[in-house]
Amino acid sequence: MSEPRLPDRATSQTDEQELSTRLNSPYRDLLGSPTPPIYQTSLFTFDTYEEMLERFAERSDHPLYSRVDNPTVREFEQLMANAEGAERAAAFASGMAAISAALFAYVKPGERIASVRNVYPDAYRLFERLMRPLGIEVTYHDVGEFAANPDLLEGVKVAYLESPVSVTFEVVDLDQVVENARRHGTLTMIDNSWATPCFQKPLAHGIDMVLHSCSKYISGHSDTVAGVICGSQTAMEAITDISVPLLGGRLAALDAFLLIRGLRTLELRMERHNRSTEFIAAKLAAHPLVDRINLPRAGDIPSLTGHSGLFSIELSAQVEIARFCNALKLFNLGVSWGGFESLVLPISAGQAQKSERNALNEFGISPSLVRLNVGLEDAENLWADLEAALHQASTQT
Ligand SMILES: *Cc1c(COP(=O)(O)O)cnc(C)c1O
Secondary structure, X not given: OOOOOOOOOOOOOOHHHHHHHHHHOOOOOOOOOOOOOOOOOOEOOOOOHXXXXXXXXXXXXXXXXXXXXXXXXXXXXXXXXXXXXXXXXXXXXXXXXXXXXXXHHHOOOOOEEEEEOOOXXXXXXXXXXXXXXXXXXXXXXXXXXXXXXXXXXXXXXXXXXXXXXXOOOOOOOHHHHXXXXXXXXXXXXEEOXXXXXXXXXXXXXXXXXXXXXXXXXXXXXXXXXXXXXXXXXXXXXXXXXXXXXHHOOEOOHHHHHHHHHHHHOHHHHHHHHHHHHHHHHHHHHOOOOEEEEEOOOOOOOOXXXXXXXXXEEEEOOOEOHHHHHHHOOOOEEOOOOOOOOOEEEEHHHHOOOOOOOOHHHHOOOOOOEEEEEOOOOOHHHHHHHHHHHHHHHEOOO
Protein backbone atom coordinates (compact mmCIF):
# COMPACT_ATOMS: atom_id res chain seq x y z
CA MET A 1 0.00 0.00 0.00
CA SER A 2 1.32 3.43 -0.83
CA GLU A 3 1.31 6.27 1.65
CA PRO A 4 -1.38 8.88 1.10
CA ARG A 5 0.10 12.38 1.05
CA LEU A 6 -1.35 15.82 1.14
CA PRO A 7 0.88 18.74 0.22
CA ASP A 8 1.88 21.10 3.00
CA ARG A 9 -0.15 24.23 3.47
CA ALA A 10 0.80 27.04 1.15
CA THR A 11 3.14 29.50 2.76
CA SER A 12 3.27 32.24 0.15
CA GLN A 13 1.86 35.50 1.39
CA THR A 14 -0.56 36.67 -1.23
CA ASP A 15 -3.39 38.84 0.07
CA GLU A 16 -5.84 36.01 -0.26
CA GLN A 17 -3.73 33.54 1.65
CA GLU A 18 -2.98 35.98 4.41
CA LEU A 19 -6.59 35.92 5.52
CA SER A 20 -6.67 32.15 5.53
CA THR A 21 -3.42 31.89 7.43
CA ARG A 22 -4.77 34.33 9.97
CA LEU A 23 -7.96 32.33 10.37
CA ASN A 24 -6.41 28.94 10.86
CA SER A 25 -3.24 29.65 12.76
CA PRO A 26 -3.30 29.63 16.56
CA TYR A 27 -0.25 31.90 16.41
CA ARG A 28 -1.95 34.51 14.31
CA ASP A 29 -5.41 34.39 15.89
CA LEU A 30 -5.65 36.96 18.67
CA LEU A 31 -7.45 34.55 21.00
CA GLY A 32 -5.31 31.55 20.14
CA SER A 33 -8.12 29.48 18.63
CA PRO A 34 -6.75 26.59 16.54
CA THR A 35 -10.01 26.43 14.54
CA PRO A 36 -11.56 29.17 12.42
CA PRO A 37 -14.65 31.02 13.59
CA ILE A 38 -17.95 30.23 11.85
CA TYR A 39 -18.93 33.51 10.22
CA GLN A 40 -22.66 32.92 10.45
CA THR A 41 -23.55 36.15 8.69
CA SER A 42 -25.03 37.09 5.35
CA LEU A 43 -23.17 40.39 4.96
CA PHE A 44 -20.08 42.32 6.07
CA THR A 45 -20.12 46.05 6.80
CA PHE A 46 -17.58 48.77 6.01
CA ASP A 47 -16.34 51.57 8.22
CA THR A 48 -16.19 54.15 5.46
CA TYR A 49 -17.44 54.93 1.97
CA GLU A 50 -13.86 54.63 0.72
CA GLU A 51 -13.46 51.09 2.09
CA MET A 52 -16.71 50.03 0.44
CA LEU A 53 -15.59 51.59 -2.82
CA GLU A 54 -12.25 49.72 -2.64
CA ARG A 55 -14.14 46.43 -2.22
CA PHE A 56 -16.47 47.05 -5.17
CA ALA A 57 -13.49 48.04 -7.29
CA GLU A 58 -11.86 44.73 -6.22
CA ARG A 59 -8.85 46.47 -4.75
CA SER A 60 -9.54 44.95 -1.32
CA ASP A 61 -10.49 41.42 -0.25
CA HIS A 62 -12.74 42.57 2.58
CA PRO A 63 -15.71 40.19 2.47
CA LEU A 64 -18.92 41.63 1.07
CA TYR A 65 -21.76 39.14 1.05
CA SER A 66 -21.79 35.41 1.89
CA ARG A 67 -23.11 34.32 -1.50
CA VAL A 68 -19.86 35.72 -2.89
CA ASP A 69 -17.27 35.38 -0.13
CA ASN A 70 -17.47 34.24 3.47
CA PRO A 71 -14.21 33.88 5.46
CA THR A 72 -15.02 30.40 6.84
CA VAL A 73 -15.83 29.20 3.32
CA ARG A 74 -12.69 30.90 1.99
CA GLU A 75 -10.60 29.02 4.52
CA PHE A 76 -12.05 25.71 3.32
CA GLU A 77 -11.48 26.71 -0.30
CA GLN A 78 -7.85 27.56 0.43
CA LEU A 79 -7.28 24.21 2.16
CA MET A 80 -8.89 22.34 -0.76
CA ALA A 81 -6.84 24.30 -3.30
CA ASN A 82 -3.67 23.41 -1.37
CA ALA A 83 -4.68 19.75 -1.16
CA GLU A 84 -5.29 19.48 -4.93
CA GLY A 85 -2.31 21.66 -5.87
CA ALA A 86 -4.67 24.26 -7.34
CA GLU A 87 -4.36 28.04 -7.41
CA ARG A 88 -7.97 28.47 -6.50
CA ALA A 89 -11.07 26.62 -5.32
CA ALA A 90 -14.76 27.49 -5.13
CA ALA A 91 -17.10 25.66 -2.74
CA PHE A 92 -20.75 24.86 -3.33
CA ALA A 93 -23.81 23.61 -1.45
CA SER A 94 -23.53 20.13 -3.00
CA GLY A 95 -21.47 18.07 -5.40
CA MET A 96 -24.20 18.52 -8.02
CA ALA A 97 -24.09 22.31 -7.52
CA ALA A 98 -20.32 22.16 -8.20
CA ILE A 99 -20.82 19.99 -11.31
CA SER A 100 -23.53 22.24 -12.76
CA ALA A 101 -21.54 25.39 -11.84
CA ALA A 102 -18.48 24.06 -13.68
CA LEU A 103 -20.42 23.03 -16.79
CA PHE A 104 -22.71 26.04 -17.10
CA ALA A 105 -19.71 28.37 -16.81
CA TYR A 106 -18.19 26.80 -19.91
CA VAL A 107 -20.68 25.01 -22.16
CA LYS A 108 -23.12 26.83 -24.42
CA PRO A 109 -25.90 25.68 -26.76
CA GLY A 110 -24.45 24.08 -29.89
CA GLU A 111 -21.37 22.84 -28.05
CA ARG A 112 -20.59 19.27 -27.02
CA ILE A 113 -19.64 17.48 -23.81
CA ALA A 114 -17.90 14.09 -24.08
CA SER A 115 -18.57 12.17 -20.87
CA VAL A 116 -17.39 8.84 -19.58
CA ARG A 117 -20.00 6.05 -19.62
CA ASN A 118 -21.25 5.08 -16.17
CA VAL A 119 -20.92 8.67 -15.03
CA TYR A 120 -22.52 9.50 -11.65
CA PRO A 121 -26.28 8.94 -12.22
CA ASP A 122 -27.40 12.47 -11.27
CA ALA A 123 -24.70 13.99 -13.51
CA TYR A 124 -26.22 11.82 -16.27
CA ARG A 125 -29.67 13.24 -15.47
CA LEU A 126 -28.23 16.79 -15.56
CA PHE A 127 -26.83 16.08 -19.03
CA GLU A 128 -29.98 14.44 -20.36
CA ARG A 129 -32.80 16.36 -18.66
CA LEU A 130 -31.35 19.88 -18.47
CA MET A 131 -28.40 20.33 -20.82
CA ARG A 132 -29.56 18.39 -23.88
CA PRO A 133 -32.93 20.25 -24.03
CA LEU A 134 -30.90 23.52 -24.00
CA GLY A 135 -29.15 22.40 -27.20
CA ILE A 136 -25.98 21.08 -25.60
CA GLU A 137 -24.85 17.81 -27.13
CA VAL A 138 -23.58 15.03 -24.86
CA THR A 139 -21.87 11.84 -25.96
CA TYR A 140 -20.75 8.91 -23.76
CA HIS A 141 -17.60 6.88 -24.23
CA ASP A 142 -15.87 3.91 -22.63
CA VAL A 143 -12.82 4.79 -20.56
CA GLY A 144 -10.57 2.95 -23.02
CA GLU A 145 -11.90 4.97 -25.95
CA PHE A 146 -11.03 8.21 -24.14
CA ALA A 147 -7.42 7.13 -23.91
CA ALA A 148 -7.00 5.30 -27.20
CA ASN A 149 -8.83 7.42 -29.76
CA PRO A 150 -6.75 10.56 -30.45
CA ASP A 151 -9.61 12.20 -32.35
CA LEU A 152 -12.43 11.46 -29.93
CA LEU A 153 -12.32 15.02 -28.60
CA GLU A 154 -12.34 16.79 -31.96
CA GLY A 155 -14.92 19.60 -31.70
CA VAL A 156 -15.60 18.79 -28.02
CA LYS A 157 -15.79 21.70 -25.56
CA VAL A 158 -15.53 19.71 -22.32
CA ALA A 159 -14.25 16.20 -21.59
CA TYR A 160 -16.16 15.20 -18.46
CA LEU A 161 -14.35 12.47 -16.54
CA GLU A 162 -14.70 10.39 -13.44
CA SER A 163 -11.86 8.04 -12.58
CA PRO A 164 -12.87 5.56 -11.54
CA VAL A 165 -16.40 5.83 -12.98
CA SER A 166 -19.40 5.22 -10.75
CA VAL A 167 -20.72 1.70 -10.10
CA THR A 168 -18.35 -0.24 -12.40
CA PHE A 169 -15.15 1.53 -11.23
CA GLU A 170 -13.16 1.48 -14.47
CA VAL A 171 -10.27 3.97 -14.54
CA VAL A 172 -9.35 6.54 -17.19
CA ASP A 173 -5.73 7.17 -18.14
CA LEU A 174 -5.56 10.90 -17.35
CA ASP A 175 -2.25 11.51 -19.11
CA GLN A 176 -3.63 10.08 -22.35
CA VAL A 177 -6.83 12.12 -22.15
CA VAL A 178 -4.87 15.32 -21.44
CA GLU A 179 -2.68 14.68 -24.47
CA ASN A 180 -5.73 14.16 -26.69
CA ALA A 181 -7.61 17.12 -25.17
CA ARG A 182 -4.73 19.55 -25.73
CA ARG A 183 -4.58 18.56 -29.38
CA HIS A 184 -8.21 19.64 -29.81
CA GLY A 185 -8.41 22.55 -27.35
CA THR A 186 -10.85 20.62 -25.13
CA LEU A 187 -11.27 21.57 -21.48
CA THR A 188 -10.89 18.64 -19.07
CA MET A 189 -12.89 18.18 -15.84
CA ILE A 190 -12.71 15.25 -13.46
CA ASP A 191 -14.83 14.16 -10.52
CA ASN A 192 -12.13 13.11 -8.01
CA SER A 193 -14.48 12.29 -5.10
CA TRP A 194 -13.44 8.61 -4.99
CA ALA A 195 -9.66 8.91 -4.89
CA THR A 196 -9.47 12.22 -2.99
CA PRO A 197 -6.22 14.23 -3.27
CA CYS A 198 -4.62 11.54 -1.08
CA PHE A 199 -4.62 9.01 -3.91
CA GLN A 200 -4.91 11.08 -7.10
CA LYS A 201 -3.98 14.67 -7.96
CA PRO A 202 -5.36 15.20 -11.46
CA LEU A 203 -4.11 18.79 -11.84
CA ALA A 204 -0.53 17.50 -11.64
CA HIS A 205 -1.37 15.38 -14.71
CA GLY A 206 -2.63 18.38 -16.67
CA ILE A 207 -6.38 18.10 -16.02
CA ASP A 208 -7.94 21.59 -16.01
CA MET A 209 -10.52 21.29 -13.23
CA VAL A 210 -11.09 18.92 -10.32
CA LEU A 211 -14.54 18.49 -8.79
CA HIS A 212 -15.55 16.83 -5.56
CA SER A 213 -18.70 15.80 -3.86
CA CYS A 214 -17.43 16.83 -0.42
CA SER A 215 -20.42 14.96 1.02
CA LYS A 216 -18.22 11.85 0.74
CA TYR A 217 -14.59 11.52 1.98
CA ILE A 218 -13.80 15.23 2.35
CA SER A 219 -16.50 15.52 5.02
CA GLY A 220 -15.94 11.95 6.15
CA HIS A 221 -18.71 11.97 8.73
CA SER A 222 -21.97 11.72 6.75
CA ASP A 223 -23.15 15.03 8.21
CA THR A 224 -22.72 17.48 5.32
CA VAL A 225 -23.77 17.86 1.69
CA ALA A 226 -21.22 19.98 -0.18
CA GLY A 227 -19.09 20.33 -3.32
CA VAL A 228 -15.98 22.07 -4.60
CA ILE A 229 -14.19 22.93 -7.86
CA CYS A 230 -10.39 23.38 -7.93
CA GLY A 231 -8.22 24.69 -10.75
CA SER A 232 -5.83 27.34 -11.99
CA GLN A 233 -6.68 31.02 -11.59
CA THR A 234 -7.49 31.13 -15.31
CA ALA A 235 -9.67 28.02 -15.32
CA MET A 236 -11.56 29.20 -12.24
CA GLU A 237 -12.26 32.70 -13.55
CA ALA A 238 -15.51 31.88 -15.34
CA ILE A 239 -16.66 29.93 -12.31
CA THR A 240 -15.96 32.65 -9.75
CA ASP A 241 -17.27 35.39 -12.08
CA ILE A 242 -20.42 33.68 -13.34
CA SER A 243 -21.41 30.51 -11.50
CA VAL A 244 -20.57 31.58 -7.96
CA PRO A 245 -22.56 34.83 -7.87
CA LEU A 246 -25.22 34.05 -10.49
CA LEU A 247 -26.12 30.40 -9.99
CA GLY A 248 -25.49 31.06 -6.30
CA GLY A 249 -25.51 27.51 -4.90
CA ARG A 250 -22.86 28.38 -2.34
CA LEU A 251 -21.52 26.47 0.62
CA ALA A 252 -22.75 27.68 4.03
CA ALA A 253 -20.27 28.77 6.72
CA LEU A 254 -21.32 26.05 9.17
CA ASP A 255 -20.80 23.35 6.54
CA ALA A 256 -17.41 24.87 5.66
CA PHE A 257 -16.44 24.53 9.31
CA LEU A 258 -17.43 20.83 9.31
CA LEU A 259 -15.45 20.24 6.12
CA ILE A 260 -12.35 21.93 7.58
CA ARG A 261 -12.65 19.57 10.53
CA GLY A 262 -13.05 16.63 8.14
CA LEU A 263 -9.97 17.61 6.11
CA ARG A 264 -7.77 17.39 9.18
CA THR A 265 -8.25 13.63 9.39
CA LEU A 266 -8.53 12.94 5.65
CA GLU A 267 -5.13 11.26 5.32
CA LEU A 268 -5.66 9.13 8.42
CA ARG A 269 -9.10 8.05 7.31
CA MET A 270 -8.06 7.29 3.74
CA GLU A 271 -5.15 5.18 4.94
CA ARG A 272 -7.57 3.13 7.07
CA HIS A 273 -10.17 2.82 4.26
CA ASN A 274 -7.35 1.69 1.98
CA ARG A 275 -6.07 -0.95 4.38
CA SER A 276 -9.47 -2.36 5.39
CA THR A 277 -10.60 -2.52 1.77
CA GLU A 278 -7.45 -4.36 0.73
CA PHE A 279 -8.13 -6.97 3.42
CA ILE A 280 -11.83 -7.38 2.59
CA ALA A 281 -11.29 -7.42 -1.19
CA ALA A 282 -8.73 -10.21 -0.83
CA LYS A 283 -11.21 -12.27 1.23
CA LEU A 284 -14.00 -11.63 -1.28
CA ALA A 285 -11.74 -12.57 -4.22
CA ALA A 286 -11.19 -15.98 -2.65
CA HIS A 287 -14.88 -16.58 -1.95
CA PRO A 288 -16.74 -19.00 -4.27
CA LEU A 289 -19.96 -16.96 -4.24
CA VAL A 290 -18.27 -13.80 -5.56
CA ASP A 291 -17.79 -13.76 -9.35
CA ARG A 292 -16.04 -10.44 -9.76
CA ILE A 293 -14.60 -7.50 -7.84
CA ASN A 294 -14.49 -4.03 -9.38
CA LEU A 295 -11.79 -2.20 -7.43
CA PRO A 296 -9.04 -0.12 -9.05
CA ARG A 297 -5.53 -0.41 -7.58
CA ALA A 298 -2.55 1.87 -7.20
CA GLY A 299 -0.65 1.88 -10.48
CA ASP A 300 -3.57 0.72 -12.68
CA ILE A 301 -3.08 4.13 -14.25
CA PRO A 302 -0.07 6.36 -13.52
CA SER A 303 -2.11 8.94 -11.58
CA LEU A 304 -3.57 6.50 -9.04
CA THR A 305 -1.51 5.89 -5.87
CA GLY A 306 -4.08 4.05 -3.76
CA HIS A 307 -7.72 3.06 -3.50
CA SER A 308 -10.52 4.14 -1.24
CA GLY A 309 -13.26 2.04 0.38
CA LEU A 310 -15.91 2.11 -2.35
CA PHE A 311 -16.11 -0.72 -4.87
CA SER A 312 -18.55 -3.19 -6.34
CA ILE A 313 -18.86 -6.94 -6.49
CA GLU A 314 -20.81 -9.25 -8.74
CA LEU A 315 -22.41 -12.04 -6.78
CA SER A 316 -22.80 -15.52 -8.21
CA ALA A 317 -26.23 -16.59 -9.45
CA GLN A 318 -26.52 -18.76 -6.32
CA VAL A 319 -26.78 -15.70 -4.07
CA GLU A 320 -30.15 -14.08 -3.43
CA ILE A 321 -29.31 -10.40 -3.31
CA ALA A 322 -32.24 -9.37 -1.09
CA ARG A 323 -31.37 -12.09 1.43
CA PHE A 324 -27.70 -11.07 1.35
CA CYS A 325 -28.52 -7.42 2.09
CA ASN A 326 -31.02 -8.25 4.81
CA ALA A 327 -28.59 -10.62 6.52
CA LEU A 328 -25.88 -7.94 6.87
CA LYS A 329 -25.64 -6.44 10.34
CA LEU A 330 -22.73 -3.99 10.15
CA PHE A 331 -23.24 -2.89 6.54
CA ASN A 332 -26.42 -0.78 6.42
CA LEU A 333 -28.47 -0.33 3.27
CA GLY A 334 -27.94 3.23 2.09
CA VAL A 335 -26.89 5.57 -0.70
CA SER A 336 -23.87 7.87 -0.49
CA TRP A 337 -20.50 6.81 0.95
CA GLY A 338 -17.27 8.09 2.47
CA GLY A 339 -18.34 8.34 6.11
CA PHE A 340 -17.54 6.26 9.17
CA GLU A 341 -20.20 3.62 8.61
CA SER A 342 -20.11 0.76 6.13
CA LEU A 343 -22.90 0.69 3.57
CA VAL A 344 -24.29 -1.57 0.90
CA LEU A 345 -26.17 -0.49 -2.23
CA PRO A 346 -27.71 -3.27 -4.36
CA ILE A 347 -27.88 -2.01 -7.94
CA SER A 348 -31.09 -3.98 -8.56
CA ALA A 349 -32.82 -1.73 -5.98
CA GLY A 350 -31.37 1.43 -7.57
CA GLN A 351 -32.67 0.25 -10.94
CA ALA A 352 -36.21 0.48 -9.55
CA GLN A 353 -35.84 4.20 -8.81
CA LYS A 354 -38.83 5.99 -10.32
CA SER A 355 -37.08 8.82 -12.07
CA GLU A 356 -36.65 9.77 -15.68
CA ARG A 357 -33.33 8.70 -17.21
CA ASN A 358 -31.98 6.11 -14.80
CA ALA A 359 -28.31 5.64 -15.75
CA LEU A 360 -28.17 2.25 -14.04
CA ASN A 361 -30.71 0.96 -16.59
CA GLU A 362 -29.65 3.02 -19.59
CA PHE A 363 -25.99 2.02 -19.33
CA GLY A 364 -27.07 -1.61 -18.85
CA ILE A 365 -25.52 -2.25 -15.43
CA SER A 366 -25.79 -5.85 -14.27
CA PRO A 367 -28.46 -6.27 -11.55
CA SER A 368 -26.20 -8.79 -9.81
CA LEU A 369 -23.85 -5.98 -8.93
CA VAL A 370 -23.67 -4.76 -5.32
CA ARG A 371 -21.76 -1.65 -4.25
CA LEU A 372 -19.92 -1.81 -0.93
CA ASN A 373 -18.68 1.13 1.08
CA VAL A 374 -16.07 -0.06 3.56
CA GLY A 375 -16.16 2.28 6.53
CA LEU A 376 -13.87 2.78 9.48
CA GLU A 377 -15.15 -0.08 11.67
CA ASP A 378 -12.92 -3.05 12.51
CA ALA A 379 -12.07 -4.81 9.22
CA GLU A 380 -12.23 -8.33 10.66
CA ASN A 381 -15.73 -7.68 11.99
CA LEU A 382 -16.78 -6.29 8.62
CA TRP A 383 -15.48 -9.37 6.82
CA ALA A 384 -17.22 -11.68 9.32
CA ASP A 385 -20.46 -9.81 8.57
CA LEU A 386 -20.06 -10.22 4.80
CA GLU A 387 -19.08 -13.86 5.07
CA ALA A 388 -22.06 -14.72 7.28
CA ALA A 389 -24.46 -12.87 4.94
CA LEU A 390 -23.05 -14.66 1.86
CA HIS A 391 -23.54 -17.97 3.62
CA GLN A 392 -27.12 -17.17 4.61
CA ALA A 393 -28.05 -15.87 1.16
CA SER A 394 -26.70 -18.84 -0.78
CA THR A 395 -29.46 -20.90 -2.37
CA GLN A 396 -27.26 -23.95 -1.85
CA THR A 397 -27.46 -23.86 1.96
C1 LIG B 1 -22.46 11.74 -4.54
C2 LIG B 1 -21.72 12.02 -5.79
C3 LIG B 1 -21.89 13.22 -6.48
C4 LIG B 1 -22.93 14.23 -6.10
O1 LIG B 1 -22.60 14.90 -4.93
P1 LIG B 1 -23.71 15.52 -3.95
O2 LIG B 1 -22.88 16.15 -2.90
O3 LIG B 1 -24.58 14.41 -3.49
O4 LIG B 1 -24.48 16.52 -4.76
C5 LIG B 1 -21.08 13.45 -7.57
N1 LIG B 1 -20.19 12.54 -8.00
C6 LIG B 1 -20.03 11.37 -7.38
C7 LIG B 1 -19.03 10.39 -7.92
C8 LIG B 1 -20.78 11.06 -6.27
O5 LIG B 1 -20.66 9.86 -5.70
